[in-house]
Structure formats: C-alpha cells, structure tokens
Amino acid sequence: MxxxxxxxxxxxxxxxxxxxxxxxxxxxxxxxxxxxxxxxxxxxxxxxxxxxxxxxxxxxxxxxxxxxxxxxxxxxxxxxxxxxxxxxxxxxxxxxxxxxxxxxxxxxxxxxxxxxxxxxETELELFGRYIIKFFRDDNLEYYNWYINKFTGKTMEEIENEIPNHWLPELRKKHLEDAIFFNNLSSEQLSYLNIFIKQLIDVTAMNVMRAIDENTGSEDDLIDININKIKATDLPMIGNGNLSGEYLDWCERFSDFGPTAFL
Structure with missing residues (x-):
C-alpha cells in the first residue's frame, strides 16, 4: 500500500x-x-x-x-x-x-x-468536544426542534397538537409563537436561522476569549479541569489561541458546520 x-x-x-x-x-x-x-x-x-x-x-x-x-x-x-x-x-x-x-x-x-x-492533545480535544456539545450543538438542536413545531403546518394543525392538559397561559404562548414563525417568509426564516447560529457562536467565543485572556479577579474562583488538568493550563490556552481553536472545533466536531460569522 x-x-x-x-x-x-x-x-x-x-x-x-x-x-x-x-x-x-x-x-x-x-x-x-x-x-x-x-x-x-x-x-x-x-x-x-x-x-x-x-x-x-x-x-x-x-x-x-x-x-x-x-x-x-x-x-x-x-x-x-x-x-x-x-x-x-x-x-x-x-x-x-x-x-x-x-x-x-x-x-x-x-x-x-x-x-x-x-x-x-487529549485534554484539549475533550474540552473542545464538551464546548461544542453543550455551548453549540445542544442549543442549535433545541432551536431546530422548536421552530419545526411551527413551520410547514397550518394553524389548525398546530392547535390540534396542543395537549389538553396545558394551562391557558402556555397554550396562548404556544399559539403566539406559531403565528410569529408562520408569518415569516422563507428569506426571513433563513436570516433568523443564521442570526441564532451567530448569537450562539458569539456567546461561545466570548467564553473562549475570557479563558484565553484570563480577565477579571473572579476568574481565580472558577476552576475547570479536564483529566485533572486545569483549563488554564491546557496547551494553547493563555496564548490567545483558544478562540481560534473554537473555530476549528466547529468544523471538526459540530453537527452544524463552521461558524456563521465567517
């Protein structure tokens, strides 16, 4: 070979x-x-x-x-x-x-x-997969699940799917969400999808940058460990590179592809 x-x-x-x-x-x-x-x-x-x-x-x-x-x-x-x-x-x-x-x-x-x-390196890979799952993919999966309850359906279909035991306040909120999503054009919905993805990525990037820069006295009170190694001691962390690692993790580990703001 x-x-x-x-x-x-x-x-x-x-x-x-x-x-x-x-x-x-x-x-x-x-x-x-x-x-x-x-x-x-x-x-x-x-x-x-x-x-x-x-x-x-x-x-x-x-x-x-x-x-x-x-x-x-x-x-x-x-x-x-x-x-x-x-x-x-x-x-x-x-x-x-x-x-x-x-x-x-x-x-x-x-x-x-x-x-x-x-x-x-093992610890950085574990940390990356953790960040992608809980900061990105789980949130995007929930968002997709939520809007799929409303899109491509008539209001009658959506109303018939509401469980009988729901309180009136919850029923009202559900129908208001349905009206909002159903009134969006395909172009508007596409824009909203991109915006939500951007918002999630910016939030995760802000966390990565905070660890990179070790900003604020409160950081000393927060201790993240991976295989008994502190997150602040992982390779590349502290050198201003963890934010860049997040971009790489999205491409390698995420079910939702690269970051939306590139």
Missing amino acids: KINLNPNKDEFSEFLVASTLEFISEFKEPTAIGIELSISKKTISVHYNYELQINKLDKSPHQFEILNYRQTQFEFGIPNKYGLVYDMRLWTGVRNATRKLNLPTVLCCFENSLENYFAI
Missing part, C-alpha cells in the same frame, strides 16, 4: 482511521498515538500506547508500547502554499481523522527530532 501526501486527498487520514479502528478491535482504545515519518525510507509508521500515558516532555517515538503497529509507503504530494508537504499533511490528516474518531494525544515524529510536535 502507498499513500499520497497530497493536500487535495485524504489518504493519510483514511490510513490512520483504519489503523486505529483495527487496533481498537485487537486491543482497546489507545491512550496515545505516534506517527513516524521517514523521508529516507519513504515510510509512515503508526505506534500506539494502550496502558501508559505518553511522556509529553519526551517527543521520541520509542516510548510507545507497541511500535510499528502499521506501516505504509508514501509519496510526496504537491507542496502547499508555504512550500511544506509532509509536516502539514500529517497535521491536517490527524485533525481530519478526529471527524470520525475520538483520538487521544498524537505525536508526529520525523528523522530530525527537532521537528517533532503534537498534532492534538
């Missing part, structure tokens, strides 16, 4: 997903993954831990419990706009794979160990 490290293809991501699913079926969920690329041998090897956590101070591929679980030949694709081929292709491939799998910490290794880096 030979994969092409081409920005227009996703062969490496597919290889990583298939390898990890096979590993899970044979062992269990990995606790860390190592991806080692050799330019001289034109090979990509995948290493796994399934008991031990990776030592993040040691960016060596030799610390993994199972070395060379899977290996494949590769060929270079065309360089990206920065002139890079292999390093960014691995980074992009790993992050694309998280659309299909919950991956743990992934270390990318090269023949020059100074180039080694973490493509993702």
Whole structure:
C-alpha cells in the first residue's frame, strides 16, 4: 500500500482511521498515538500506547508500547502554499481523522527530532468536544426542534397538537409563537436561522476569549479541569489561541458546520 501526501486527498487520514479502528478491535482504545515519518525510507509508521500515558516532555517515538503497529509507503504530494508537504499533511490528516474518531494525544515524529510536535492533545480535544456539545450543538438542536413545531403546518394543525392538559397561559404562548414563525417568509426564516447560529457562536467565543485572556479577579474562583488538568493550563490556552481553536472545533466536531460569522 502507498499513500499520497497530497493536500487535495485524504489518504493519510483514511490510513490512520483504519489503523486505529483495527487496533481498537485487537486491543482497546489507545491512550496515545505516534506517527513516524521517514523521508529516507519513504515510510509512515503508526505506534500506539494502550496502558501508559505518553511522556509529553519526551517527543521520541520509542516510548510507545507497541511500535510499528502499521506501516505504509508514501509519496510526496504537491507542496502547499508555504512550500511544506509532509509536516502539514500529517497535521491536517490527524485533525481530519478526529471527524470520525475520538483520538487521544498524537505525536508526529520525523528523522530530525527537532521537528517533532503534537498534532492534538487529549485534554484539549475533550474540552473542545464538551464546548461544542453543550455551548453549540445542544442549543442549535433545541432551536431546530422548536421552530419545526411551527413551520410547514397550518394553524389548525398546530392547535390540534396542543395537549389538553396545558394551562391557558402556555397554550396562548404556544399559539403566539406559531403565528410569529408562520408569518415569516422563507428569506426571513433563513436570516433568523443564521442570526441564532451567530448569537450562539458569539456567546461561545466570548467564553473562549475570557479563558484565553484570563480577565477579571473572579476568574481565580472558577476552576475547570479536564483529566485533572486545569483549563488554564491546557496547551494553547493563555496564548490567545483558544478562540481560534473554537473555530476549528466547529468544523471538526459540530453537527452544524463552521461558524456563521465567517
């Protein structure tokens, strides 16, 4: 098997997903993954831990419990706009794979160990999925569920669906909402959908920015932990990058696509 490290293809991501699913079926969920690329041998090897956590101070591929679980030949694709081929292709491939799998910490290794880096880290991934689910997707799911009760129906149909045990105040509020949504044109409803999505994303971004900037004395009283690591100690947090991570999380984890204000 030979994969092409081409920005227009996703062969490496597919290889990583298939390898990890096979590993899970044979062992269990990995606790860390190592991806080692050799330019001289034109090979990509995948290493796994399934008991031990990776030592993040040691960016060596030799610390993994199972070395060379899977290996494949590769060929270079065309360089990206920065002139890079292999390093960014691995980074992009790993992050694309998280659309299909919950991956743990992934270390990318090269023949020059100074180039080694973490493509993702477990705690930040967990935090990202949590933020997307509870700050974004759950809210958008509720909004869609709510407006679907009123759109595409006649007022008679909506009124007949109201349970008999509802109080008059609740019944009145329900019918007022139905009148509002039913009077919207398709263009107005589309605009409202975008606005609600923007509002939810802005709210989440404000929370991310607050953690990024660690603003206000009240922040010392709020302690968020992921795998016993404080949110303020997660990689990238405190460097003004968590807001940008939110944009990436939306694309990778959300059922509702990228942010609406881009």
